[in-house]
Amino acid sequence: MNEPAKYLLCMEGISKAFPGVQALDKVDFEVDEGEVVALVGENGAGKSTLMKILCGAYRKDSGRILIYGKETEIESPHHAQQLKISIIYQEFNLTPNQSAAANVFLSREPRQRGVGRFFNLVDRQRMEQEAQQLLERVGARVPSTALIRDLSVAEQQMVEVAKSLAVDARIIIMDEPTSALGEEEVETLFDIIRTLKVQGIAVIFITHRLDEVFRIADRIVVLRDGQRAGDLPIDEATPEEIIRLMVGRELVTDMFHKEKAEIGEPFFEVRNLTGRGTVRDVSFTLRRGEILGFAGLVGAGRTETARLLFGADRKESGEILVEGKPVRINAPEDAVNAGLSLVPEDRSNQGLVLGLAVQENIVLPTLDNHARAGWVNRPALRRTSQEYVDRLNIRTPSLQQKATYLSGGNQQKVVVAKWLASNPKVLILDEPTRGIDVGAKAEVHALMSQLAQTGIGIIMISSELPEILGMSDRILVMSEGRVAAILDREEATQEVIMTYASGEAENQIVDQTSKGGDA
């Protein structure tokens, strides 16, 4: 280890126990000015706990924290802020009905001078101007007067970064900052991080996406089971090595691998699906046993298409045919009756009732099958849930465990389980592996292959191109609410998909025709 005094931040031998679990066991961690450190590890490895200690949300049991060599006890989130440590959580801390400027300066609004100061009046003009400068510094092209709820996820994130800059942070922690971003926006974020680097700010970057680690980080720290499993400069690391350190075992290098499934006849057809502004004229067919990947940038209308199909939002026009017969889907219950199922993007808010037990979540869509004349058959309910807990290898202490206490990967499996219990013909998965750890990811992928083999048609929305390329039989690329292309597995590459997704393909065609016209 280097001289602690030289480091901006040095955490030494940090330990933290929660009832029944040693979350951190003598972990060392350091970061220097202008350095980007990626903190990786499976869920439950202790990443969040370590960072929560750093930003004052938890108190450590033992160990030392040194800032520029000076031992410091971080007592509260407020204290951390005074120490110029700032964290951007995965779920943003923004107030949706206030302006970007108000959020950037939340609770530290510049006050008016003169009489106004006496009454604590906010100097709105100055606040908006200064916020604008900060937003520009992070490359956000939004007026500081815009309301948060009108901004895209990527723009909201920029506001979060601007907020950190407003408190003059020297250390910015980003918890899974890219999980809600599309490829292009990730690049924008990385540009911001590079700018921060130049300004001497240290960035700690928690992520599950290894490709990003190699694109942005200077150094990688791997945690496993509350201990530091590795600390490597980026040039000495390989993805295989990091995965090995994370899971403590060799993992198949080809993570995204679809097993062969018999692909049957087309049985599900969508014609000219259109919904309020975001989805226009989407048509495609799905065959039995097929995985159809939905690729595209964030905001391209993939999630919206899924929600329209499922009756979660009202469609303006379009036809849906199951086994050749048109079906009317105006609400999710119609979709379920037609054999559709949707594993939504936002597990905890849309997929699960977190306060209910695992078993009740699993049978929620199929309650009527587990009841006679309205009376719930509790043994049958338990049997079904036990069956799926075993089949999907859901790790839970009991069927009565509340869903909220499960890890992300296991929560995701519960959402999948509840739909498998309903015997669906079509399974729509929206970002099925977002935010879950490497091991659970592989399990979800294996499960998808198995399901395809039983003849279920799967629609998989994903923003991770390797996942799309590895798992899909065909790939539907969306761009600005329309189908830009439907590609076969063989003809698809990252480059081809990105060309269609960014609308570039269209431009090229237009270029060619216009050139043709000139000649």
Place this chain on the structure above:
Amino acid sequence: MSSVSTAKVKGRVRSAALRDIFARQEFGVVMILLVMVVFLSLYTDTFLTSTNIFNILRAFSWIAISAFGQCLVIITTGVDLSVGSVMGLSGLASAMLLVRGVPVPLAVVGGLAAGFVVGMANGLMITKGKLPPFIATLGTLLMARGICNGLTGGWPVRDLPQSFRTLGQHDIPIGNVGVPLPLIFVLILAVITSLFLSRTTWGYRIYAVGGNEEATRLSGISTDKIKIMVYTLCGLLTAVGGVLMTARLGVAAPLAGWGYELDVIAAAVVGGTSFSGGEGTILGVLVGAAIMQVLRTGLVLVGVSAYWLQAVQGFVIVTAIMLDQLRKRRR
């Protein structure tokens, strides 16, 4: 962290049975009720007499029955402010039918229908009209009360037939004590509502809607239907309370049940029904209603001036909820 060793799990299951009793939602309120009853029994001579006990139970019965309905509503993260007015309206409807010579059973059905209609109107306004429950039921609170006043011109409806008053005033001899009929209704309805909530698909869905409405909707469940059902049931149960109240009092005053919504909501909330939704049991509500009534009578018995009553009630409500929050945080 999710993979707990099997040995640990087994140990946990064994001690869980005991811990479950303590951790159960109702444990705290049952203890509070017991402490109050023991204290009042020792401190006063009158509390433990059967006359006093049954007076307490009679007066608490319509609040309790309405609170069962309120509990369903609050579990779905809603609230029904109209229950006091619905009690008045349903009692009045029955009374007006009775004085016009309608037979008792039909008059009772008429009263229940009034509650059913107001409840369903609440449900429709909240789901199809997209009104917040607070606003919708505030509207029906005023409308139902206004109808009571308008129909009667402010005069109470008197001279209700004895066969109707029996419903509220009759005691059924069990052993050598007379158990008030309204109490029997409370117990029967408590069992029915409790089974409905804990053992039927509708009950499961009510909890699911309260826990996470969007996730429930995306599970293919019509959350609108569940909510309309819940408000309708609340109106119906409240009407049962209103009819019993009128039978007990023997007169239907246009202002009957005024302000009772607060007692009803307090009973539900003291009984552990959570305003953040997804949590609450009928047993808890029953105990909560009992606590509020014992408190009311008890304070009078120990000599607290009736003028101070509300202040103490308010204090008890807030304290009960804070204790409940503490219990939850500890887990």
